[in-house]
Amino acid sequence: QKEVEQNSGPLSVPEGAIASLNCTYSDRGSQSFFWYRQYSGKSPELIMFIYSNGDKEDGRFTAQLNKASQYVSLLIRDSQPSDSATYLCAGLDTGRRALTFGSGTRLQVQP
């Protein structure tokens, strides 16, 4: 079974620090990866996605993809207490054309 793995956390960082969230995947055929943020009791909301090796920046968020190492990460700069949530990593299963989700990493930003 194709898998996406994430450390469940919690990852605790002080306000203003950089939070680094990581994800590994088993399917070498996966072409693109998506990061979603999920607040407790709410549905996931898309933060950003990446499909090329390297970095992609959007405001305070940077996604990084390393296909050789099968590794995806999300960096959150200047972390705010409002960033406290669970972050879900998902990879596109090109065989069945659907997303495979990791179990999520819980981030806590301490004021």
Added chain:
Amino acid sequence: DGGITQSPKYLFRKEGQNVTLSCEQNLNHDAMYWYRQDPGQGLRLIYYSQIVNDFQKGDIAEGYSVSREKKESFPLTVTSAQKNPTAFYLCASSHPPEVRQPQHFGDGTRLSIL
């Protein structure tokens, strides 16, 4: 205002009862998906549909059924064969899932056993 509407927000199922969760989208998306989320867990794929009148089983389809008679609608039935239905159910949709097409989610339905 485009989006995905799931109803009801909360649902209670009695023993031996089938219940149906509604999912409607007005984003003109071709693909639709149903996921189940248990507390502290990620999303697991139940069923998905890339086109009207066609759908495929996901990783945990047993005890569930779906239909896709209209592009806008993808209802999920939780049958009495699903012995542990208590979970948060999420519906999502996207344009054909090529590399650059993210899925967007509805607000979810919480299902509990009475």
